[in-house]
Amino acid sequence: MFKVALIGKPNAGKSSLFNALIKKRKAITTNIPGTTRDWNEEAVSFDDFEFILADTAGIELKVPEGDTLKEKSHEKLEKNLKTVDLFIFVGDRETGITGEDTKIIRNIRKYGKEILLVVNKIDNPRNEANLAEFYKLGVGEPLGVSAEHKRNISILLELLANKVEPCTRFNLENITEEIKVAILGRPNVGKSSFLNKLIKEEKFIVSDIPGTTRDVNSTYVEHEGRIINFLDTAGLRRRGKIGKVPGKSREGLIEKFSAQRVKETLTDCDIALLVIDPKERITAQDLHIAGYIKDEYKGIIVVVNKWDLAKEGELTHGFDTVERFSRLAQHKFDFLPYAPIVFVSSLTGKNVPKVLDLIMEIKERRGQKISTSELNKLLMETMTKKMPVSIDKHQVNVKYVTQTGINPPEFTFFANYPEKVHFSYRRFLENRIREKWDFTGTPIKIVFKAKSKQ
Structure with missing residues (x-):
């Protein structure tokens, strides 16, 4: 172009x-x-x-x-x-x-x-x-x-x-094919070096100095006939530390602007790549950023960068194999059970192409549509096994379900007492949907509404 x-x-x-x-x-x-x-x-x-x-x-x-x-x-x-x-x-x-x-x-x-x-x-x-x-x-x-x-x-x-x-x-068709992918993480987890390896070009500055990336740096890549807009963001520190750079008031001001741009970018993207540094295991800030992604209902891939450190024996905390670190990540990110975890090395390029394939898969999953008849068949099977659970003594009766949105997928259940449905039953219904259809890498919305009056 x-x-x-x-x-x-x-x-x-x-x-x-x-x-x-x-x-x-x-x-x-x-x-x-x-x-x-x-x-x-x-x-x-x-x-x-x-x-x-x-x-x-x-x-x-x-x-x-x-x-x-x-x-x-x-x-x-x-x-x-x-x-x-x-x-x-x-x-x-x-x-x-x-x-x-x-x-x-x-x-x-x-x-x-x-x-x-x-x-x-x-x-x-x-x-x-x-x-x-x-x-x-x-x-x-x-x-x-x-x-x-x-x-x-x-x-x-x-x-x-x-x-x-x-x-x-x-070309309007090309524009509708664009996938916006934000790269998020704490400072110095290797976001820019990972993006350089991902696009096969040393385009963005890489440095050990925290705060090197300030703007949301954007670049475009064509993959399998679709345009991916990668958005490299500034490292996010804990909320209480943003804007507080000792002896550098100007740097602090820029950091505040950077943090605001990161949040705007997250709102605007389709999929977020959460990059973490295994040397520090999984920190509270990693979990906070993951929470931001979840709250925005964005697709997500957890990217464990710098995995070459495991081979070099620099991971001394005991989580030095893919199996052990995966178990740790699944435990820490238990609120994101649908998020795939990829172990990459920005130094060697190991597994980096897998991220591109996952992006394409997640974009497809976020846009898939399930027919109303298939959904209601699953609902009947589900209610036969387990009736709706109420938060009080009211008997909840779910009449039918239909898909009401994509990107992210949204399913609306119509019931007599929608406000009385227990959160555990909402989670149960989501799990049933995920067992039946593949929604890898994306959250789904479960909505309850009052049934239409005839």
Whole structure:
């Protein structure tokens, strides 16, 4: 698919422009230089065309010596820029042209791709006089936009549509096939390295420094004819610690934004991959994150990363075999009995392809429909074995059941006293449904309603 990248110096407003173009608040925006570190993609559709838009870290041609994260960010950026079809250079009206802008333009010319010049922070017609100086950059006529006020965003989209190659014409069938997969977990469990191995590309920054990932980093992969949108999220610390970084108030502010984006991403995704580090067994925070996933009724795969440590003898807690750790996980995650557990190594790539296959399977299970006749046949068989249990002396009578939703699957039972059904009977009915039909990796909703009056 045609790929467009936003390029410019730190704080030019690239992330704000990215959010304006994709029409949602995805990238974190602050006035803190260097907020964006990773490569962040989103599919953009406009009229009959579609393309991938990438938000990038601000280019710093002189990386401070010893700043490991900036060095890695710059290294990944240079590699990712080679995949771009069109650059949007984002200038800053407030600073005007700087020597940094000139050097960045000279640097990206080496890729031999077209450069579209956009000047941000042109908030009103009076600011357009500032555009004249940007002709000096030698990349054509500048377009003045305001990401904050959405000024001229539609004009920019029209310009991009004219640049997109005909082969990338919007295909509605492809969009409906998209599967959104969020990668969640505590800091430093190896989410980004796992995603790099999953997409077979060293695309995202990997570091031992907690908080390396800030934005929700997005990328697209085609698998078995379907598009998977992977969403790599920031590590989630315990709620009481979020935003509290000793001596670093700015870092704390960014962490709060990151945590909010993680929760929004979870709400928006189809399936969540919960990545855990076996060296620390299963922590209370792992369980909290799993609880968030359950509460949102999302598909789930528990990914035990860094399993190469078991072979190296670094798991000294006694749960150093697949069988032992599986038993531990099943005990700890007893509220997610439907969640498959996969042991992978981001270092060696072991079992990583299995995750892709499971994603496809779970997406199918979340969308399956069971006929009403089959469901009621099961209901009759179930009630013959065990009558409904009430929370008091009322006799509950379940008349019939029908499937009322998918993604997640929802089954509605009609009864005379729906509010009186004991929770244990709800669980019993769910188990009966799971025994009859395969709902691997997905929660199902059991709803009770009053029977219709004739």
